[in-house]
Amino acid sequence: xxxxxxxxxxxxxxxxxxxxxxxxxxxxxxxxxxxxxxxxxxxxxxxxxxxxxxxxxxxxxxxxxxxxxxxxxxxxxxxxxxxxxxxxxxxxxxxxxxxxxxxxxxxxxxxxxxxxxxxxxxxxxxxxxxxxxxxxxxxxxxxxxxxxxxxxxxxxxxxxxxxxxxxxxxxxxxxxxxxxxxxxxxxxxxxxxxxxxxxxxxxxxxxxxxxxxxxxxxxxxxxxxxxxxxxxxxxxxxxxxxxxxxxxxxxxxxxxxxxxxxxxxxxxxxxxxxxxxxxxxxxxxxxxxxxxxxxxxxxxxxxxxxxxxxxxxxxxxxxxxxxxxxxxxxxxxxxxxxxxxxxxxx
Amino acid sequence: xxxxxxxxxxxxxxxxxxxxxxxxxxxxxxxxxxxxxxxxxxxxxxxxxxxxxxxxxxxxxxxxxxxxxxxxxxxxxxxxxxxxxxxxxxxxxxxxxxxxxxxxxxxxxxxxxxxxxxxxxxxxxxxxxxxxxxxxxxxxxxxxxxxxxxxxxxxxxxxxxxxxxxxxxxxxxxxxxxxxxxxxxxxxxxxxxxxxxxxxxxxxxxxxxxxxxxxxxxxxxxxxxxxxxxxxxxxxxxxxxxxxxxxxxxxxxxxxxxxxxxxxxxxxxxxxxxxxxxxxxxxxxxxxxxxxxxxxxxxxxxxxxxxxxxxxxxxxxxxxxxxxxxxxxxxxxxxxxxxxxxxxxxxxxxxxxxxxxxxxxxxxxxxxxxxxxxxxxxxxxxxxxxxxxxxxxxxxxxxxxxxxxxxxxxxxxxxxxxxx
Numbered sequence: 001x002x003x004x005x006x007x008x009x010x011x012x013x014x015x016x017x018x019x020x021x022x023x024x025x026x027x028x029x030x031x032x033x034x035x036x037x038x039x040x041x042x043x044x045x046x047x048x049x050x051x052x053x054x055x056x057x058x059x060x061x062x063x064x065x066x067x068x069x070x071x072x073x074x075x076x077x078x079x080x081x082x083x084x085x086x087x088x089x090x091x092x093x094x095x096x097x098x099x100x101x102x103x104x105x106x107x108x109x110x111x112x113x114x115x116x117x118x119x120x121x122x123x124x125x126x127x128x129x130x131x132x133x134x135x136x137x138x139x140x141x142x143x144x145x146x147x148x149x150x151x152x153x154x155x156x157x158x159x160x161x162x163x164x165x166x167x168x169x170x171x172x173x174x175x176x177x178x179x180x181x182x183x184x185x186x187x188x189x190x191x192x193x194x195x196x197x198x199x200x201x202x203x204x205x206x207x208x209x210x211x212x213x214x215x216x217x218x219x220x221x222x223x224x225x226x227x228x229x230x231x232x233x234x235x236x237x238x239x240x241x242x243x244x245x246x247x248x249x250x251x252x253x254x255x256x257x258x259x260x261x262x263x264x265x266x267x268x269x270x271x272x273x274x275x276x277x278x279x280x281x282x283x284x285x286x287x288x289x290x291x292x293x294x295x296x297x298x299x300x301x302x303x304x305x306x307x308x309x310x311x312x313x314x315x316x317x318x319x320x321x322x323x324x325x326x327x328x329x330x331x332x333x334x335x336x337x338x339x340x341x342x343x344x345x346x
Numbered sequence: 347x348x349x350x351x352x353x354x355x356x357x358x359x360x361x362x363x364x365x366x367x368x369x370x371x372x373x374x375x376x377x378x379x380x381x382x383x384x385x386x387x388x389x390x391x392x393x394x395x396x397x398x399x400x401x402x403x404x405x406x407x408x409x410x411x412x413x414x415x416x417x418x419x420x421x422x423x424x425x426x427x428x429x430x431x432x433x434x435x436x437x438x439x440x441x442x443x444x445x446x447x448x449x450x451x452x453x454x455x456x457x458x459x460x461x462x463x464x465x466x467x468x469x470x471x472x473x474x475x476x477x478x479x480x481x482x483x484x485x486x487x488x489x490x491x492x493x494x495x496x497x498x499x500x501x502x503x504x505x506x507x508x509x510x511x512x513x514x515x516x517x518x519x520x521x522x523x524x525x526x527x528x529x530x531x532x533x534x535x536x537x538x539x540x541x542x543x544x545x546x547x548x549x550x551x552x553x554x555x556x557x558x559x560x561x562x563x564x565x566x567x568x569x570x571x572x573x574x575x576x577x578x579x580x581x582x583x584x585x586x587x588x589x590x591x592x593x594x595x596x597x598x599x600x601x602x603x604x605x606x607x608x609x610x611x612x613x614x615x616x617x618x619x620x621x622x623x624x625x626x627x628x629x630x631x632x633x634x635x636x637x638x639x640x641x642x643x644x645x646x647x648x649x650x651x652x653x654x655x656x657x658x659x660x661x662x663x664x665x666x667x668x669x670x671x672x673x674x675x676x677x678x679x680x681x682x683x684x685x686x687x688x689x690x691x692x693x694x695x696x697x698x699x700x701x702x703x704x705x706x707x708x709x710x711x712x713x714x715x716x717x718x719x720x721x722x723x724x725x726x727x728x729x730x731x732x733x734x735x736x737x738x739x740x741x742x743x744x745x746x747x748x749x750x751x752x753x754x755x756x757x758x759x760x761x762x763x764x765x766x
Contacts, residue, residue: 290609317474
């Protein structure tokens with residue numbers, strides 16, 4: 001049935017003079033975003049389940065927490081070109097590359113594939129003058145995702161991975177909010193596709209970086225690229241896992257080039273200076289986000305640290321990250337609490 | 347499957363008709379009411395989806411355009427943001443156009459500006475959950491004829507900063523009123539070339555604060571009913587440090603006696619209620635021709651940074667501070683905070699000008715802070731003589747002798763590249 005449908009669709013496409021399949025570089029590189037996601041040609045079907053040729057699924061060792069949403073990530077690099085490897089930061093993707101991320105919920109997130117529904121798809125497109133971020137919101141039938149520059153609020157209800165029913169107003173970020181997290185100095189940049197986040201077995205059951213290299217979409221891969229510890233795994237120390245958690249959840253803003261640069265709180269995986277990591281650091285502009293605590297991280301005192309106070313809040317003006325979540329990441333919070341509790345108190 | 351198939355066919359048919367169509371409007375948002383006029387100005391109409399239509403306009407604004415907000419009160423559900431250079435957002439006036447954020451569900455501020463050459467004028471912002479208006483890395487910004495306020499009694503649940511430019515060059519704040527901020531009403535941080543003038547800061551913890559910034563002028567402002575009036579601070583462990591060259595003049599700084607309501611942990615939570623001006627850890631600061639009245643702890647406090655720190659690039663001492671030609675009414679008669687511990691040694695009240703007398707930190711030698719008190723003979727001064735922090739009351743050697751520093755010459759007037 002599906003094959004027949006595809007054949008029919010292909011016939012229609014040919015009939016009206018559109019390219020048969022695959023990403024459309026004219027749409028990708030246009031000055032303005034397309035009205036619908038389908039126009040880019042990243043998918044063979046209207047519901048975006050079947051990637052077009054050259055559109056490659058990938059995942060990260062540690063995802064950013066987004067209210068327990070499932071995330072389906074895809075990368076497209078123009079035919080004949082490759083992203084250049086970078087050891088510390090995001091790969092250097094050629095113009096025309098696209099990162100596609102779809103956010104989905106199932107009624108019961110303990111079985112995230114069963115009855116899964118796509119809610120929004122975010123595009124990061126490498127234009128000639130830098131990256132651009134565009135949000136698309138799916139309709140009820142999941143037949144069309146439409147450009148939504150102002151974002152949206154979606155009523156989402158599900159059973160969370162711990163078995164608790166939750167009901168939230170899920171925020172699809174507006175286009176500027178996309179930039180807030182993706183800020184890199186004056187430009188915007190992807191967050192996830194760094195060697196250390198990609199260096200594991202990906203969705204095709206292969207070591208992801210080697211697979212990218214074999215597909216020709218990554219050049220310059222060294223023999224031993226770095227990897228962050230898995231936050232969920234038990235193979236690394238609490239400190240290593242907590243630092244990996246802060247790296248993917250916080251450091252896109254909390255770094256010298258990020259939206260929170262003026263805080264002086266830098267939470268990247270490579271940060272070595274204790275004060276910059278918040279240890280014994282006074283807040284800068286936290287306001288009531290301080291929760292009456294004196295230090296961002298008070299060693300040995302998880303209950304007295306601003307970091308954990310803000311992670312444990314869902315209230316605007318207190319909650320961190322400021323954008324992208326309506327729920328508390330209980331597992332992440334527990335990990336960061338364990339990290340702080342394990343430090344020698346002053 | 348059937349739904350999918352029909353959807354697929356519909357999508358393909360649509361693609362035939364308008365596959366190259368580029369969007370210029372939001373998904374479900376009709377912004378036809380906001381079509382550009384001949385001069386590039388767009389006027390926003392009141393009505394449904396106001397927030398979404400306004401945010402869409404802010405995203406799709408063209409460089410150099412003006413967005414006009416209508417008269418009325420509009421409930422916001424999320425923070426607004428602008429990232430396009432050269433845009434002016436103008437309303438029907440302070441109190442006439444009100445963006446009410448009491449139902450805000452997300453974002454750390456009411457309005458966030460991250461582009462250059464932006465002008466904000468003639469509207470009010472109320473009850474944001476975090477900061478009021480923040481501009482970050484936004485050079486040549488103008489905040490003009492705005493009100494940012496939290497209503498009701500002073501409340502630690504209020505947002506931290508009212509007007510909050512940071513990491514910017516050329517900042518103008520004029521004829522702005524800020525009330526109720528649980529940190530600073532008008533706060534300029536990590537910036538260079540700053541003018542704050544003709545504004546009103548009242549009922550905040552700090553009225554006006556210039557922090558880790560250089561070349562600032564603060565003049566013609568009314569600063570009252572805050573915990574502390576005007577603060578000039580430099581703090582450690584920040585990307586931009588070395589605050590210097592600030593001139594505070596012709597301000598009316600009176601009755602700043604509101605009990606401190608800042609959430610503990612924040613630096614301003616240590617500001618004693620009843621303080622007119624605090625100069626902390628800055629270089630080249632002039633306080634001149636201001637009127638001080640009824641600040642019940644102290645009119646002018648000159649102090650080092652009091653907390654331990656590890657930042658090797660940081661200088662915690664005030665240097666080259668000139669206090670001259672101000673007028674002083676009553677004050678110092680009801681000291682609060684740490685200074686309340688000192689006052690009994692001095693007969694219960696404090697003189698208008700107090701210096702903590704800290705001249706060294708860590709393993710360093712004493713320095714000559716060069717504090718210049720150029721006031722009439724009748725104006726009281728005290729050097730508490732702490733020498734270093736942490737403070738040790740047993741080692742205090744107060745002196746009423748003026749330090750006899752030498753003026754370092756006039757600060758160059760601040761000239762903004764975008765405004766007179």
